[in-house]
Amino acid sequence: MNAPLSERRQAQLTALIDAAERRIAQGGAASLRARDLAADIGIALGGLYNIVADLDELLLRVSSRTLGRLGEALTATSDALPLETKDDAVNRLVAIAHAYLHFARDNLLLWRTLFELHLAEGTALPAWAADDQLRLFPHVAAPLALLVPNMDEPRQTLAARTLFAAVHGIVTLGLEERLVAVPLTALEGQIEWLVRATCRGLRG
Amino acid sequence: MNAPLSERRQAQLTALIDAAERRIAQGGAASLRARDLAADIGIALGGLYNIVADLDELLLRVSSRTLGRLGEALTATSDALPLETKDDAVNRLVAIAHAYLHFARDNLLLWRTLFELHLAEGTALPAWAADDQLRLFPHVAAPLALLVPNMDEPRQTLAARTLFAAVHGIVTLGLEERLVAVPLTALEGQIEWLVRATCRGLRG
DNA sequence: TGCAGGATTTGAACGATGTTCATTTTTGCG
DNA sequence: CGCAAAAATGAACATCGTTCAAATCCTGCA
Numbered sequence: 001m002n003a004p005l006s007e008r009r010q011a012q013l014t015a016l017i018d019a020a021e022r023r024i025a026q027g028g029a030a031s032l033r034a035r036d037l038a039a040d041i042g043i044a045l046g047g048l049y050n051i052v053a054d055l056d057e058l059l060l061r062v063s064s065r066t067l068g069r070l071g072e073a074l075t076a077t078s079d080a081l082p083l084e085t086k087d088d089a090v091n092r093l094v095a096i097a098h099a100y101l102h103f104a105r106d107n108l109l110l111w112r113t114l115f116e117l118h119l120a121e122g123t124a125l126p127a128w129a130a131d132d133q134l135r136l137f138p139h140v141a142a143p144l145a146l147l148v149p150n151m152d153e154p155r156q157t158l159a160a161r162t163l164f165a166a167v168h169g170i171v172t173l174g175l176e177e178r179l180v181a182v183p184l185t186a187l188e189g190q191i192e193w194l195v196r197a198t199c200r201g202l203r204g
Numbered sequence: 205m206n207a208p209l210s211e212r213r214q215a216q217l218t219a220l221i222d223a224a225e226r227r228i229a230q231g232g233a234a235s236l237r238a239r240d241l242a243a244d245i246g247i248a249l250g251g252l253y254n255i256v257a258d259l260d261e262l263l264l265r266v267s268s269r270t271l272g273r274l275g276e277a278l279t280a281t282s283d284a285l286p287l288e289t290k291d292d293a294v295n296r297l298v299a300i301a302h303a304y305l306h307f308a309r310d311n312l313l314l315w316r317t318l319f320e321l322h323l324a325e326g327t328a329l330p331a332w333a334a335d336d337q338l339r340l341f342p343h344v345a346a347p348l349a350l351l352v353p354n355m356d357e358p359r360q361t362l363a364a365r366t367l368f369a370a371v372h373g374i375v376t377l378g379l380e381e382r383l384v385a386v387p388l389t390a391l392e393g394q395i396e397w398l399v400r401a402t403c404r405g406l407r408g
Numbered sequence: 409t410g411c412a413g414g415a416t417t418t419g420a421a422c423g424a425t426g427t428t429c430a431t432t433t434t435t436g437c438g
Numbered sequence: 439c440g441c442a443a444a445a446a447t448g449a450a451c452a453t454c455g456t457t458c459a460a461a462t463c464c465t466g467c468a
Contacts, residue, residue: 008445033424035424045448045449046446046448046449047445047448161394165373168377169369170370173365182365186362197406200404201397201401201402237455238454250418250420251417251418258455259455259456
């Protein structure tokens, strides 16, 4: 899986991920069919398994791409805002949380597959997949470091994780729609309120 | 599905839910096999579909039971604490959040199936399943009402939802273990910190 | 008691699905 | 051109959830 791929293989892999991405965006991860994907990229059914070990690996590769796009969205948001004062830090955290909400909403089914991945008991996440997740972290950690410079680094990391998780929870249940549909602006308001409240808690 | 069930049918249904609960607790919702369940309760394969419309309904019935047990756990936690002052309210919210964390940890796979339910596009959640979720709400709403009595009721409801969602997010990502395992005490600390910070935000 | 007829249970069969692998086809090179 | 290695093929397999005609059981009545 780590050996250098030939040009042709790389093109096939890209086409396969493209097709899977399209199908997931349209019908969710559960709607992926090996036969459909093979037809999509014009190869025989068995040929899939020359490109990818199984459909789980394909899900991981799509997720990797989704995480990449999410990272770009957060970067764009961060770059558009100053980060000098502590108020800047709070504003940035709010903006990043809002960007997260909007990305999730605009890429709902792809975003959901990020968390639907059920890897078997013993098997660990491949390193390239774990890296994608870790790359997101600095977006939260950087403003936080400015906000509470006195806090030791392990605590900062934990606080960043907690803040992200809290926002993630609001987004997750907010986009669920299983029970009640929460308007987008209400979600934005609640996220902003929570982020500001926790920031105030951190500062003093 | 609403017609009065005969005694025998009711016993079969209970046995079936028992078996499904055991298997989910052991291997997760994805490990449910119609053939295994039929064997577990000593009926033929096809007989399952005289008890339950499909495996999704069985998942819903197990989830209903899990939500019931979660409700009992939260009730026990609430009943053990006074609720007179605003500080009581904060303490109760912290305690409830901690109880939620522990329930999720102690019933990890059953708790996860609560959120893995993927009902098809058009079909809505049965009323009896939706009720189970709504029954949980007062546990958060009651202390909140004491904490911010001036807030109008829709805002209180939204705040309760947001607080619950935030805690839920911390619990979800904290028990994930996909990337890094967070110690239980650290999770408890972060939850308490977040709840207290948001409560301070609400009061002030 | 014996039997008719409805209710219940059965398990073989069906249609999908992911994955494998012997066979065929293509490719690359001396 | 020839031929070995690599890649592609698609039939076959094992497992699923679900269906349904047939077998079985049960119950009330003559």
